Amino acid sequence: MDKFFPHKELSYRVVGLLYKIRKDYGSAQKEIIYQNALVEELEEAKIPYKREVDIPIISSKTKKRLENYRADFLIDNKIILEIKAIKFTFDKLEQQVFSYLKSTPYEIAYLVNFGSPKLYLKRYILTNDRKPSVISVSRSVNSVSLGFTLMELLIIIAIIAILAAVAIVLLNPWQQIAKAQDSRRKNDLAALQKVFEDYYNDKSCYPKPDEVCYPSSQLGYNPQLDTKCYICGNEPSPANFANFSPYMARLPCDPQHPTYKYLYQVENLTCPSWYRIYSELSATWSRESDSAGCGEDGCGLSPNYGYDYGISSPNIALETTPWFFCSTKGSPVLCNVCETYPNCISSPGCNKIYPSIESCWAENPPP
Numbered sequence: 001m002d003k004f005f006p007h008k009e010l011s012y013r014v015v016g017l018l019y020k021i022r023k024d025y026g027s028a029q030k031e032i033i034y035q036n037a038l039v040e041e042l043e044e045a046k047i048p049y050k051r052e053v054d055i056p057i058i059s060s061k062t063k064k065r066l067e068n069y070r071a072d073f074l075i076d077n078k079i080i081l082e083i084k085a086i087k088f089t090f091d092k093l094e095q096q097v098f099s100y101l102k103s104t105p106y107e108i109a110y111l112v113n114f115g116s117p118k119l120y121l122k123r124y125i126l127t128n129d130r131k132p133s134v135i136s137v138s139r140s141v142n143s144v145s146l147g148f149t150l151m152e153l154l155i156i157i158a159i160i161a162i163l164a165a166v167a168i169v170l171l172n173p174w175q176q177i178a179k180a181q182d183s184r185r186k187n188d189l190a191a192l193q194k195v196f197e198d199y200y201n202d203k204s205c206y207p208k209p210d211e212v213c214y215p216s217s218q219l220g221y222n223p224q225l226d227t228k229c230y231i232c233g234n235e236p237s238p239a240n241f242a243n244f245s246p247y248m249a250r251l252p253c254d255p256q257h258p259t260y261k262y263l264y265q266v267e268n269l270t271c272p273s274w275y276r277i278y279s280e281l282s283a284t285w286s287r288e289s290d291s292a293g294c295g296e297d298g299c300g301l302s303p304n305y306g307y308d309y310g311i312s313s314p315n316i317a318l319e320t321t322p323w324f325f326c327s328t329k330g331s332p333v334l335c336n337v338c339e340t341y342p343n344c345i346s347s348p349g350c351n352k353i354y355p356s357i358e359s360c361w362a363e364n365p366p367p
Contacts, residue, residue: 005125006107007078010047014075015121017041018112022119030198031085032247034114035072038083042075050074054187057103068183069100070191080109087115094122101126178282181255182289182309185279188252188262189311192231192277195247196313205271206313211244212251213264227269228301231262231277254279263300263307274316278307287342294320295341297355305355325360326350332367335360 005011021037035051042049054068073081082097094111101109107127113120200206213229214236215222223229224239233251238244241251254260260280266272278300283289285296285308292299292309298321300307310318324344328334329351337357338344344353354360 010076010078018121022114027115031083034085035083048076055104070187080106082111084113085115086113098124102131175283182281182283184255189277189279193311199247206266206275207244208269210239211241213238215239227267228265231264232257274313276310276312276318278310281308295324298341303356303358321355325354325357327352327360327364333364335364
């Protein structure tokens, strides 16, 4: 492989496809059109790819994952490809792509803008041996002599076992898995928010329930009759998904579905002018992670709420509980208002926190 131009042959093939797409579709199409066209060309050329891939951003100091970056395309697990369809290519976009390349194990990326007067195509190359936060894949591994005595092997195994036990206690792998699941949920909802606005710009309505929600009479919500329903691409397709599929080929699904589900809410079934989408989270609540201001179970449909995160159209806010309630310790159990979720946590007499007086009374009937 050319050290100064990694994956040169693959790059030339992909660039050729990009120029072909621009020739076939011009500069006035939506971003999703160019992406779908690229999928067809890659499949015809038998070039492996992944679409909307989560790539971890690694800290240069701790070598830990800071967050996931979602690439439009990852070509043959070698080339990052970002597709845009805007009139001007901003410097911020270029800096962003280079920054992602710097913090990932990939060595080449392309930023493509089909919407500019001429096809804008910029290549970025940063080999791993020049990155502070990524171990170079080309770095050689020195051979190690394995001439250990039995006693030395037993000591090494014992040390490894101790270190593993300490790591489990300190790192809390279950909490790390929960955080990764929550990161995926937030990325899923951000992707939906983006395409919902594209849909609205074209049709002056947000998607109707039967265009994005799966049919299920067992869940109590019927997408053709109710303004509330559930979104999951792993379930049977919505009744009128063909109306929405040009904007998103596959709907996302909660990583713990069907235990957790994405709840979609609109105000009518004919031409929704606003929407809300709610999600439950898995990780332990923290003030830093509560970007939606829900607290724990404090967003959703009144009076039960029950969701920890959500997004909405620009013209409406999420529905959140005005007050949280604590059940007291001892007997009889009382349901006392403690106002905000952080106040409830710090309250010494609080046994369990509820998003509404109704949910507290449901478990602790008043005397």
